Amino acid sequence: MGEIWQGLVAGLWLVVTMDADLVNITLRSLQVTLSAVVIASAIGLPFGAWLAIRRFRHRRTTIALLNALMGLPPVVVGLVVYLLLSRSGPFGVFGLLFTPTAMIIAQVIIITPLIASIAHQAVRDLWAEYHDLLLSFSTTKRQRIMTLLWDGRRALMTASLAGFGRAIGEVGAIMIVGGNIDNATRVLTTAIALETGKGDFALALGLGFVLIGLAIAVNIATHMIGRTESEGKW
Protein backbone atom coordinates (compact mmCIF):
# COMPACT_ATOMS: atom_id res chain seq x y z
CA MET A 1 0.00 0.00 0.00
CA GLY A 2 2.90 2.27 0.89
CA GLU A 3 4.44 1.79 -2.53
CA ILE A 4 1.20 2.66 -4.28
CA TRP A 5 0.98 5.84 -2.22
CA GLN A 6 4.61 6.64 -2.99
CA GLY A 7 3.93 5.96 -6.65
CA LEU A 8 1.02 8.34 -6.64
CA VAL A 9 3.14 11.04 -4.98
CA ALA A 10 6.02 10.37 -7.39
CA GLY A 11 3.67 10.57 -10.34
CA LEU A 12 2.17 13.82 -9.10
CA TRP A 13 5.63 15.24 -8.45
CA LEU A 14 6.76 14.35 -11.96
CA VAL A 15 3.71 16.05 -13.41
CA VAL A 16 3.84 19.12 -11.17
CA THR A 17 7.54 19.72 -11.84
CA MET A 18 7.07 18.97 -15.54
CA ASP A 19 9.98 16.57 -15.38
CA ALA A 20 11.87 16.82 -18.69
CA ASP A 21 12.25 13.05 -19.09
CA LEU A 22 8.59 12.50 -18.33
CA VAL A 23 7.50 15.12 -20.84
CA ASN A 24 9.82 13.61 -23.45
CA ILE A 25 8.60 10.06 -22.84
CA THR A 26 4.96 11.11 -22.68
CA LEU A 27 5.14 13.07 -25.92
CA ARG A 28 6.81 10.12 -27.63
CA SER A 29 4.13 7.77 -26.29
CA LEU A 30 1.47 10.08 -27.69
CA GLN A 31 3.28 10.53 -31.00
CA VAL A 32 3.71 6.78 -31.54
CA THR A 33 0.24 5.82 -30.36
CA LEU A 34 -1.70 8.58 -32.07
CA SER A 35 0.16 7.97 -35.34
CA ALA A 36 -0.66 4.28 -35.10
CA VAL A 37 -4.32 5.03 -34.29
CA VAL A 38 -4.67 7.44 -37.22
CA ILE A 39 -3.11 4.97 -39.68
CA ALA A 40 -5.01 1.98 -38.28
CA SER A 41 -8.28 3.95 -38.34
CA ALA A 42 -7.66 5.02 -41.93
CA ILE A 43 -7.33 1.33 -42.81
CA GLY A 44 -9.67 -0.32 -40.32
CA LEU A 45 -12.72 1.95 -40.46
CA PRO A 46 -13.30 1.80 -44.24
CA PHE A 47 -12.41 -1.90 -44.26
CA GLY A 48 -14.92 -2.60 -41.49
CA ALA A 49 -17.57 -0.61 -43.37
CA TRP A 50 -16.76 -2.36 -46.64
CA LEU A 51 -17.03 -5.71 -44.92
CA ALA A 52 -20.45 -4.73 -43.55
CA ILE A 53 -21.98 -3.88 -46.91
CA ARG A 54 -20.18 -6.21 -49.27
CA ARG A 55 -21.30 -9.77 -49.86
CA PHE A 56 -18.63 -12.13 -51.14
CA ARG A 57 -17.82 -15.79 -50.99
CA HIS A 58 -15.52 -15.99 -47.97
CA ARG A 59 -17.09 -13.12 -46.02
CA ARG A 60 -17.87 -15.15 -42.90
CA THR A 61 -14.37 -16.58 -42.81
CA THR A 62 -12.92 -13.10 -43.23
CA ILE A 63 -15.02 -11.76 -40.34
CA ALA A 64 -14.08 -14.71 -38.13
CA LEU A 65 -10.41 -14.21 -39.00
CA LEU A 66 -10.65 -10.50 -38.28
CA ASN A 67 -12.22 -11.19 -34.89
CA ALA A 68 -9.51 -13.74 -34.16
CA LEU A 69 -6.81 -11.21 -35.06
CA MET A 70 -8.10 -8.91 -32.33
CA GLY A 71 -6.30 -11.23 -29.93
CA LEU A 72 -3.04 -11.09 -31.83
CA PRO A 73 -0.18 -11.57 -29.29
CA PRO A 74 1.86 -8.34 -29.33
CA VAL A 75 5.11 -10.16 -28.62
CA VAL A 76 4.65 -12.28 -31.72
CA VAL A 77 3.83 -9.19 -33.78
CA GLY A 78 6.96 -7.53 -32.37
CA LEU A 79 9.04 -10.54 -33.30
CA VAL A 80 7.70 -10.69 -36.86
CA VAL A 81 8.16 -6.94 -37.37
CA TYR A 82 11.66 -7.24 -35.89
CA LEU A 83 12.57 -9.96 -38.40
CA LEU A 84 11.10 -7.96 -41.28
CA LEU A 85 12.94 -4.75 -40.35
CA SER A 86 16.24 -6.26 -39.18
CA ARG A 87 19.31 -5.79 -41.38
CA SER A 88 18.93 -9.26 -42.89
CA GLY A 89 15.14 -8.89 -43.31
CA PRO A 90 13.33 -7.82 -46.49
CA PHE A 91 12.87 -4.24 -45.25
CA GLY A 92 16.22 -3.96 -43.49
CA VAL A 93 17.47 -1.54 -46.11
CA PHE A 94 15.16 1.17 -44.73
CA GLY A 95 16.96 1.13 -41.36
CA LEU A 96 13.72 1.39 -39.39
CA LEU A 97 14.47 -1.02 -36.57
CA PHE A 98 14.78 0.69 -33.16
CA THR A 99 13.01 3.80 -34.37
CA PRO A 100 9.57 5.19 -33.47
CA THR A 101 8.48 4.26 -37.01
CA ALA A 102 9.06 0.58 -36.26
CA MET A 103 7.00 0.97 -33.10
CA ILE A 104 4.19 2.59 -35.09
CA ILE A 105 4.26 -0.25 -37.64
CA ALA A 106 3.98 -2.86 -34.88
CA GLN A 107 1.11 -0.99 -33.21
CA VAL A 108 -0.74 -0.55 -36.50
CA ILE A 109 -0.60 -4.32 -37.05
CA ILE A 110 -1.88 -4.96 -33.53
CA ILE A 111 -4.78 -2.49 -33.48
CA THR A 112 -6.04 -2.48 -37.08
CA PRO A 113 -8.01 -5.75 -36.65
CA LEU A 114 -9.51 -4.42 -33.42
CA ILE A 115 -10.63 -1.16 -35.03
CA ALA A 116 -11.89 -2.92 -38.18
CA SER A 117 -13.84 -5.49 -36.20
CA ILE A 118 -15.60 -2.95 -33.97
CA ALA A 119 -16.23 -0.74 -37.01
CA HIS A 120 -17.72 -3.69 -38.87
CA GLN A 121 -20.20 -4.35 -36.08
CA ALA A 122 -21.17 -0.69 -35.75
CA VAL A 123 -21.59 -0.18 -39.50
CA ARG A 124 -23.44 -3.49 -39.94
CA ASP A 125 -26.23 -2.25 -37.67
CA LEU A 126 -26.38 1.11 -39.42
CA TRP A 127 -26.34 -0.57 -42.82
CA ALA A 128 -29.34 -2.69 -41.81
CA GLU A 129 -31.14 0.57 -41.00
CA TYR A 130 -30.07 2.49 -44.13
CA HIS A 131 -29.98 -0.36 -46.66
CA ASP A 132 -33.22 0.28 -48.53
CA LEU A 133 -32.86 4.06 -48.52
CA LEU A 134 -29.33 4.07 -49.90
CA LEU A 135 -30.27 1.52 -52.55
CA SER A 136 -33.32 3.60 -53.43
CA PHE A 137 -31.05 6.64 -53.90
CA SER A 138 -28.95 4.47 -56.25
CA THR A 139 -25.78 5.24 -54.34
CA THR A 140 -22.44 3.84 -55.39
CA LYS A 141 -20.55 1.53 -53.01
CA ARG A 142 -18.15 4.33 -52.21
CA GLN A 143 -21.02 6.72 -51.40
CA ARG A 144 -22.59 4.08 -49.14
CA ILE A 145 -19.36 3.55 -47.24
CA MET A 146 -18.80 7.29 -46.86
CA THR A 147 -22.39 7.82 -45.66
CA LEU A 148 -22.16 4.97 -43.15
CA LEU A 149 -18.79 6.16 -41.86
CA TRP A 150 -20.05 9.72 -41.48
CA ASP A 151 -23.38 8.88 -39.85
CA GLY A 152 -21.78 6.24 -37.66
CA ARG A 153 -18.85 8.43 -36.73
CA ARG A 154 -19.65 8.57 -33.05
CA ALA A 155 -19.85 4.80 -32.79
CA LEU A 156 -16.73 4.50 -34.90
CA MET A 157 -14.91 6.85 -32.57
CA THR A 158 -15.30 4.13 -29.96
CA ALA A 159 -13.50 1.76 -32.31
CA SER A 160 -10.59 4.17 -32.65
CA LEU A 161 -10.54 4.78 -28.90
CA ALA A 162 -10.41 1.04 -28.28
CA GLY A 163 -7.42 0.94 -30.62
CA PHE A 164 -5.86 3.84 -28.71
CA GLY A 165 -6.44 2.06 -25.41
CA ARG A 166 -4.74 -1.06 -26.64
CA ALA A 167 -1.84 0.79 -28.26
CA ILE A 168 -1.04 3.19 -25.42
CA GLY A 169 -0.74 0.32 -22.95
CA GLU A 170 1.20 -1.97 -25.28
CA VAL A 171 4.71 -2.95 -24.22
CA GLY A 172 5.76 -6.32 -25.71
CA ALA A 173 5.95 -5.44 -29.40
CA ILE A 174 7.36 -1.94 -29.04
CA MET A 175 10.00 -3.14 -26.61
CA ILE A 176 11.22 -5.62 -29.24
CA VAL A 177 11.13 -3.31 -32.27
CA GLY A 178 11.89 -0.06 -30.43
CA GLY A 179 14.55 -1.30 -28.06
CA ASN A 180 13.60 1.13 -25.25
CA ILE A 181 16.45 3.49 -26.15
CA ASP A 182 16.66 6.59 -23.96
CA ASN A 183 15.74 9.78 -25.80
CA ALA A 184 14.93 7.77 -28.92
CA THR A 185 12.34 5.03 -28.49
CA ARG A 186 11.53 5.04 -24.79
CA VAL A 187 7.82 5.42 -24.11
CA LEU A 188 5.76 5.27 -20.92
CA THR A 189 5.16 1.51 -20.97
CA THR A 190 8.75 0.55 -21.74
CA ALA A 191 9.95 3.05 -19.13
CA ILE A 192 7.66 1.42 -16.58
CA ALA A 193 9.06 -2.01 -17.49
CA LEU A 194 12.59 -0.65 -17.13
CA GLU A 195 12.01 1.01 -13.74
CA THR A 196 10.28 -2.12 -12.46
CA GLY A 197 13.26 -4.17 -13.56
CA LYS A 198 15.55 -1.75 -11.70
CA GLY A 199 13.41 -2.09 -8.59
CA ASP A 200 12.29 1.55 -8.59
CA PHE A 201 8.64 0.67 -8.01
CA ALA A 202 7.65 4.15 -6.92
CA LEU A 203 8.83 5.73 -10.17
CA ALA A 204 7.34 2.85 -12.18
CA LEU A 205 4.02 3.37 -10.44
CA GLY A 206 4.29 7.12 -10.92
CA LEU A 207 4.76 6.62 -14.63
CA GLY A 208 1.87 4.15 -14.55
CA PHE A 209 -0.44 6.75 -13.05
CA VAL A 210 0.66 9.25 -15.67
CA LEU A 211 -0.13 6.64 -18.34
CA ILE A 212 -3.59 6.05 -16.92
CA GLY A 213 -4.19 9.79 -16.66
CA LEU A 214 -3.11 10.24 -20.26
CA ALA A 215 -5.45 7.52 -21.50
CA ILE A 216 -8.38 9.04 -19.60
CA ALA A 217 -7.55 12.55 -20.81
CA VAL A 218 -7.42 11.49 -24.46
CA ASN A 219 -10.75 9.65 -24.13
CA ILE A 220 -12.45 12.61 -22.47
CA ALA A 221 -11.01 15.04 -25.01
CA THR A 222 -12.19 12.85 -27.89
CA HIS A 223 -15.70 12.62 -26.47
CA MET A 224 -15.81 16.37 -25.92
CA ILE A 225 -14.62 17.10 -29.45
CA GLY A 226 -17.06 14.53 -30.85
CA ARG A 227 -19.85 15.91 -28.64
CA THR A 228 -21.10 12.44 -27.83
CA GLU A 229 -23.87 11.99 -25.29
CA SER A 230 -25.25 15.41 -26.16
CA GLU A 231 -28.91 15.89 -27.02
CA GLY A 232 -29.96 14.19 -30.21
CA LYS A 233 -26.51 13.04 -31.24
CA TRP A 234 -25.23 9.60 -32.03
Added chain:
Amino acid sequence: MVKPILPLTMKGGVIKRRGKILLGPVDFTVSAQGFTIVMGPNGAGKTTLLRALHGLEKLAAGRVDWQVPVADTLQRQAFVFQTPIMLRRSVRDNLAYPLILHGMPKAQAHAMAADWAARVGLGAALDQQAPRLSGGEKQKLALARALMRNPDIVFLDEPCASLDGRATREIETILKTAQADGTRILMSTHDIGQAKRLASDIVFLMHGQIIETAQAQAFFNAPKTRQAAALLKGEIVE
Protein backbone atom coordinates in the same frame (compact mmCIF):
# COMPACT_ATOMS: atom_id res chain seq x y z
CA MET B 1 -36.28 17.08 -74.85
CA VAL B 2 -36.14 14.53 -72.04
CA LYS B 3 -37.58 11.18 -73.06
CA PRO B 4 -40.39 10.00 -70.76
CA ILE B 5 -39.59 6.97 -68.61
CA LEU B 6 -43.21 5.80 -68.40
CA PRO B 7 -45.15 3.62 -69.07
CA LEU B 8 -43.43 1.06 -66.85
CA THR B 9 -44.11 -2.57 -67.59
CA MET B 10 -43.60 -5.73 -65.58
CA LYS B 11 -43.77 -8.91 -67.66
CA GLY B 12 -43.99 -12.26 -65.90
CA GLY B 13 -42.38 -10.77 -62.79
CA VAL B 14 -41.66 -13.32 -60.06
CA ILE B 15 -40.10 -12.64 -56.67
CA LYS B 16 -38.95 -15.56 -54.55
CA ARG B 17 -37.51 -15.68 -51.06
CA ARG B 18 -35.99 -18.88 -49.73
CA GLY B 19 -37.62 -20.78 -52.55
CA LYS B 20 -41.10 -19.45 -51.77
CA ILE B 21 -42.89 -17.31 -54.36
CA LEU B 22 -43.86 -13.97 -52.82
CA LEU B 23 -45.07 -12.37 -56.00
CA GLY B 24 -46.07 -13.43 -59.45
CA PRO B 25 -45.97 -14.18 -62.12
CA VAL B 26 -47.26 -10.65 -62.62
CA ASP B 27 -47.97 -8.76 -65.82
CA PHE B 28 -48.62 -5.13 -65.07
CA THR B 29 -48.28 -1.77 -66.76
CA VAL B 30 -47.99 1.56 -64.98
CA SER B 31 -49.33 4.15 -67.38
CA ALA B 32 -47.85 7.60 -67.77
CA GLN B 33 -50.44 9.39 -65.65
CA GLY B 34 -52.69 8.82 -62.69
CA PHE B 35 -52.75 7.88 -59.04
CA THR B 36 -52.74 4.11 -58.70
CA ILE B 37 -53.60 2.53 -55.40
CA VAL B 38 -52.42 -1.02 -54.74
CA MET B 39 -54.81 -2.83 -52.43
CA GLY B 40 -55.04 -6.26 -50.92
CA PRO B 41 -54.95 -8.05 -47.57
CA ASN B 42 -51.81 -8.46 -45.47
CA GLY B 43 -49.21 -10.61 -47.20
CA ALA B 44 -50.79 -10.13 -50.62
CA GLY B 45 -47.52 -8.82 -52.05
CA LYS B 46 -48.24 -5.08 -52.23
CA THR B 47 -44.92 -4.00 -50.79
CA THR B 48 -43.03 -6.59 -52.84
CA LEU B 49 -44.67 -5.37 -56.05
CA LEU B 50 -43.72 -1.75 -55.36
CA ARG B 51 -40.17 -2.71 -54.37
CA ALA B 52 -39.78 -4.85 -57.47
CA LEU B 53 -40.94 -2.05 -59.76
CA HIS B 54 -38.56 0.39 -58.05
CA GLY B 55 -35.69 -2.06 -58.41
CA LEU B 56 -35.23 -2.92 -54.74
CA GLU B 57 -36.11 -6.60 -55.30
CA LYS B 58 -34.31 -8.92 -57.64
CA LEU B 59 -36.65 -10.74 -60.02
CA ALA B 60 -36.40 -14.52 -60.03
CA ALA B 61 -38.12 -14.47 -63.43
CA GLY B 62 -39.61 -11.93 -65.80
CA ARG B 63 -38.56 -8.37 -66.40
CA VAL B 64 -39.30 -4.74 -65.63
CA ASP B 65 -39.05 -2.39 -68.58
CA TRP B 66 -38.95 1.39 -68.59
CA GLN B 67 -39.10 3.49 -71.75
CA VAL B 68 -35.43 4.37 -71.28
CA PRO B 69 -32.49 2.30 -70.00
CA VAL B 70 -32.92 1.61 -66.29
CA ALA B 71 -29.76 3.59 -65.43
CA ASP B 72 -31.50 6.70 -66.81
CA THR B 73 -34.52 6.16 -64.55
CA LEU B 74 -32.66 6.06 -61.24
CA GLN B 75 -32.78 9.82 -60.67
CA ARG B 76 -36.33 10.05 -61.96
CA GLN B 77 -38.07 7.73 -59.52
CA ALA B 78 -38.37 7.73 -55.73
CA PHE B 79 -39.64 5.46 -52.98
CA VAL B 80 -41.29 6.32 -49.67
CA PHE B 81 -41.16 3.50 -47.14
CA GLN B 82 -43.87 2.53 -44.68
CA THR B 83 -41.48 3.16 -41.82
CA PRO B 84 -39.61 6.28 -42.91
CA ILE B 85 -35.85 5.81 -42.92
CA MET B 86 -34.16 8.82 -41.40
CA LEU B 87 -30.47 9.46 -41.78
CA ARG B 88 -28.87 10.30 -38.44
CA ARG B 89 -28.64 13.91 -39.47
CA SER B 90 -30.64 17.09 -39.22
CA VAL B 91 -33.84 17.63 -41.20
CA ARG B 92 -31.89 19.97 -43.50
CA ASP B 93 -29.17 17.39 -44.15
CA ASN B 94 -31.71 14.62 -44.70
CA LEU B 95 -33.43 16.68 -47.37
CA ALA B 96 -30.21 17.84 -48.98
CA TYR B 97 -28.57 14.40 -48.96
CA PRO B 98 -29.92 12.96 -52.25
CA LEU B 99 -29.33 16.27 -54.02
CA ILE B 100 -25.70 16.55 -52.91
CA LEU B 101 -25.23 12.86 -53.67
CA HIS B 102 -25.99 13.52 -57.29
CA GLY B 103 -23.87 16.58 -57.73
CA MET B 104 -25.84 19.61 -56.57
CA PRO B 105 -23.67 22.21 -54.79
CA LYS B 106 -24.18 22.10 -51.02
CA ALA B 107 -25.43 25.69 -50.69
CA GLN B 108 -28.04 25.18 -53.42
CA ALA B 109 -29.12 21.84 -51.92
CA HIS B 110 -29.51 23.43 -48.49
CA ALA B 111 -31.55 26.31 -49.91
CA MET B 112 -33.81 23.81 -51.67
CA ALA B 113 -34.05 21.77 -48.46
CA ALA B 114 -35.21 24.85 -46.55
CA ASP B 115 -37.79 25.59 -49.24
CA TRP B 116 -39.20 22.05 -49.19
CA ALA B 117 -39.15 21.86 -45.39
CA ALA B 118 -41.31 24.98 -45.35
CA ARG B 119 -43.64 23.50 -47.96
CA VAL B 120 -44.33 20.40 -45.86
CA GLY B 121 -44.56 22.29 -42.59
CA LEU B 122 -41.11 21.43 -41.24
CA GLY B 123 -39.62 24.88 -41.64
CA ALA B 124 -39.17 25.32 -37.91
CA ALA B 125 -37.55 21.91 -37.53
CA LEU B 126 -34.76 22.36 -40.09
CA ASP B 127 -31.96 21.99 -37.58
CA GLN B 128 -33.56 19.26 -35.49
CA GLN B 129 -32.20 15.74 -35.65
CA ALA B 130 -34.52 13.89 -38.05
CA PRO B 131 -34.76 10.62 -36.06
CA ARG B 132 -36.23 12.65 -33.18
CA LEU B 133 -39.21 13.90 -35.20
CA SER B 134 -42.70 12.50 -34.66
CA GLY B 135 -43.99 9.75 -36.98
CA GLY B 136 -46.02 12.19 -39.06
CA GLU B 137 -43.13 14.64 -39.36
CA LYS B 138 -40.77 11.85 -40.40
CA GLN B 139 -43.15 10.75 -43.12
CA LYS B 140 -43.55 14.33 -44.36
CA LEU B 141 -39.78 14.64 -44.46
CA ALA B 142 -39.50 11.36 -46.36
CA LEU B 143 -42.13 12.55 -48.80
CA ALA B 144 -40.43 15.91 -49.32
CA ARG B 145 -37.10 14.12 -49.80
CA ALA B 146 -38.71 11.99 -52.48
CA LEU B 147 -40.57 14.80 -54.25
CA MET B 148 -37.94 17.53 -54.18
CA ARG B 149 -35.96 15.74 -56.89
CA ASN B 150 -39.01 16.20 -59.08
CA PRO B 151 -39.31 12.51 -59.96
CA ASP B 152 -41.47 11.21 -62.80
CA ILE B 153 -42.89 8.53 -60.51
CA VAL B 154 -43.06 8.00 -56.74
CA PHE B 155 -43.72 4.63 -55.10
CA LEU B 156 -45.28 4.86 -51.65
CA ASP B 157 -45.62 1.86 -49.37
CA GLU B 158 -48.49 2.57 -46.97
CA PRO B 159 -47.11 5.99 -46.05
CA CYS B 160 -49.94 6.77 -43.63
CA ALA B 161 -50.16 3.36 -41.95
CA SER B 162 -49.29 4.57 -38.46
CA LEU B 163 -50.24 8.22 -38.68
CA ASP B 164 -53.05 10.12 -37.03
CA GLY B 165 -55.82 11.85 -38.98
CA ARG B 166 -54.15 15.22 -39.17
CA ALA B 167 -50.83 13.86 -40.43
CA THR B 168 -52.68 11.66 -42.91
CA ARG B 169 -54.57 14.67 -44.27
CA GLU B 170 -51.33 16.63 -44.65
CA ILE B 171 -49.65 13.75 -46.47
CA GLU B 172 -52.63 13.35 -48.79
CA THR B 173 -52.59 17.07 -49.58
CA ILE B 174 -48.91 16.88 -50.50
CA LEU B 175 -49.57 13.85 -52.68
CA LYS B 176 -52.48 15.50 -54.49
CA THR B 177 -50.32 18.55 -55.18
CA ALA B 178 -47.53 16.36 -56.49
CA GLN B 179 -49.93 14.53 -58.77
CA ALA B 180 -51.35 17.80 -60.01
CA ASP B 181 -47.78 18.87 -60.78
CA GLY B 182 -47.38 15.81 -63.01
CA THR B 183 -45.82 13.22 -60.75
CA ARG B 184 -47.08 9.67 -61.33
CA ILE B 185 -47.99 8.03 -58.04
CA LEU B 186 -48.20 4.35 -57.19
CA MET B 187 -49.16 3.76 -53.59
CA SER B 188 -50.21 0.81 -51.47
CA THR B 189 -52.70 1.22 -48.67
CA HIS B 190 -54.95 -0.74 -46.37
CA ASP B 191 -57.19 2.24 -45.88
CA ILE B 192 -60.25 1.94 -48.14
CA GLY B 193 -61.30 5.51 -47.37
CA GLN B 194 -57.90 6.80 -48.40
CA ALA B 195 -58.03 4.76 -51.60
CA LYS B 196 -61.44 6.30 -52.39
CA ARG B 197 -60.12 9.80 -51.72
CA LEU B 198 -56.98 9.49 -53.81
CA ALA B 199 -57.12 6.76 -56.43
CA SER B 200 -57.65 7.17 -60.12
CA ASP B 201 -57.27 3.43 -60.56
CA ILE B 202 -56.90 0.36 -58.38
CA VAL B 203 -54.71 -2.72 -58.51
CA PHE B 204 -55.97 -5.55 -56.30
CA LEU B 205 -53.54 -8.23 -55.18
CA MET B 206 -54.12 -11.63 -53.57
CA HIS B 207 -51.48 -14.23 -52.77
CA GLY B 208 -48.87 -12.45 -54.88
CA GLN B 209 -51.11 -12.21 -57.95
CA ILE B 210 -52.92 -9.24 -59.44
CA ILE B 211 -56.51 -10.45 -59.59
CA GLU B 212 -58.20 -7.19 -60.51
CA THR B 213 -57.33 -3.84 -62.04
CA ALA B 214 -59.97 -1.20 -62.58
CA GLN B 215 -60.77 2.48 -62.61
CA ALA B 216 -61.30 3.56 -59.00
CA GLN B 217 -64.96 4.43 -59.33
CA ALA B 218 -65.78 1.15 -61.09
CA PHE B 219 -63.81 -0.83 -58.52
CA PHE B 220 -65.57 0.70 -55.53
CA ASN B 221 -69.02 0.58 -57.14
CA ALA B 222 -68.84 -2.92 -58.61
CA PRO B 223 -65.72 -4.95 -57.89
CA LYS B 224 -65.28 -7.84 -60.29
CA THR B 225 -63.77 -10.35 -57.86
CA ARG B 226 -65.40 -11.76 -54.74
CA GLN B 227 -62.20 -11.14 -52.76
CA ALA B 228 -62.24 -7.42 -53.59
CA ALA B 229 -65.94 -7.26 -52.82
CA ALA B 230 -65.33 -8.96 -49.48
CA LEU B 231 -62.50 -6.58 -48.61
CA LEU B 232 -64.65 -3.57 -49.44
CA LYS B 233 -67.39 -4.94 -47.20
CA GLY B 234 -64.90 -5.11 -44.36
CA GLU B 235 -64.83 -8.89 -44.28
CA ILE B 236 -61.71 -10.94 -43.56
CA VAL B 237 -60.12 -11.95 -46.83
CA GLU B 238 -57.93 -15.07 -46.88
